[in-house]
């Protein structure tokens with residue numbers, strides 16, 4: 001296979017974006033998602049859930065960093081986190 | 095964009111008995127990750143969900159059957175494979191997957207395991223190897239690495255453990271892989287392939303048990319054991335299976351991969367004379 005340099009039209013390869021969803025009361029603070037998210041999107045909450053655990057939240061400043069890779073969704077042992085693809089309306093630049 | 099949004103359910107709840115969540119597994123246990131990969135593989139298999147059946151033995155891993163909203167069977171200790179064999183032979187259209195622990199499958203159930211592989215029964219076996227009997231208090235079993243500390247080997251385990259991929263390859267399994275509960279994408283894909291494969295498929299999953307094994311062996315929390323897998327794992331699909339035994343030593347790699355994918359006629363009970371003829375003389 002011949003690899004050609006992508007010298008034109010890069011704007012058509014948009015990185016997918018995801019919105020993170022959490023079911024706070026299921027989280028047991030194992031930190032699998034936080035430690036291994038490839039984009040370092042997640043951190044522990046300041047407050048506690050009903051079972052007394054800090055739960056996963058999107059870190060400040062990481063609101064636009066999720067690439068919807070589904071890693072957290074698959075690795076979470078508690079079925080407490082997932083992401084959904086965001087379809088952007090209007091301009092892709094931000 | 096917003097930060098996290100709060101949901102009260104998860105997309106996978108469709109395949110779970112979500113009224114039983116949160117499950118009983120300890121924080122940092124890898125079993126939920128394995129169950130998550132399995133439910134995803136079921137959906138990706140293309141086989142209608144009502145045709146899947148999950149069969150478990152006894153142990154923490156054995157609890158998987160009770161959390162799935164599939165036809166599932168929580169059987170007796172060590173006997174998941176015989177129950178699964180009965181289900182499959184009587185209902186060949188079903189897709190039967192055994193999900194059970196290293197102790198259940200390779201200690202008390204070890205004979206069923208090797209003979210099911212030898213006979214090439216059309217089953218998928220997912221063996222969660224956490225190197226100990228988690229449920230009963232962290233005792234050593236046939237998968238405990240040499241030197242590991244457990245509640246029954248306080249001075250270190252002096253026995254040689256099973257190298258499960260090598261054992262199953264020798265016994266005759268047609269599909270064999272090993273992943274960890276950190277390698278979720280590869281694990282899910284491997285489970286999907288194993289489910290589709292006719293004959294006896296075996297997926298070994300290394301998984302943290304911080305309570306039964308991690309703490310006693312200075313592996314820390316489940317999260318730290320996941321880092322241990324990240325640090326030590328190499329992927330080699332073509333590895334010589336005699337060399338993929340597991341050890342506690344940081345200097346030895348943990349070899350992962352989709353090791354075996356070969357074809358051999360699956361088990362079919364010779365209930366009619368013509369079927370025996372077919373075996374002896376080949377299909378007409």
Ligand SMILES: Cc1ncc(C[n+]2csc(CCOP(=O)(O)OP(=O)(O)O)c2C)c(N)n1
Pocket residue numbers: 152153154155156171194195196197198199224226227228229230
């Ligand atoms: C006939 C019988 N013997 C012993 C036990 C006790 N027992 C329950 S679970 C278990 C071992 C489970 O180990 P494993 O399959 O590795 O599961 P884990 O808990 O580690 O997931 C044992 C010995 C039992 N329930 N039944």
Ligand code: SF4
Pocket residue numbers: 018020036037038039040041042065066067068069070071072073083
């Ligand atoms: S989907 Fe991927 S990038 Fe987004 S939060 Fe989860 S692990 Fe991180």
Ligand code: SF4
Pocket residue numbers: 026027028029030031032033034055056075076077078079080081
């Ligand atoms: S992986 Fe799941 S249970 Fe673990 S910290 Fe993340 S959201 Fe919580």
Ligand code: SF4
Pocket residue numbers: 118119120122123124125154155224228229302303304305306307
């Ligand atoms: S004892 Fe080990 S295997 Fe059992 S739930 Fe706890 S961490 Fe998981």
Ligand SMILES: [Mg+2]
Pocket residue numbers: 153195196197222223224225226227228
């Ligand atoms: Mg075990």
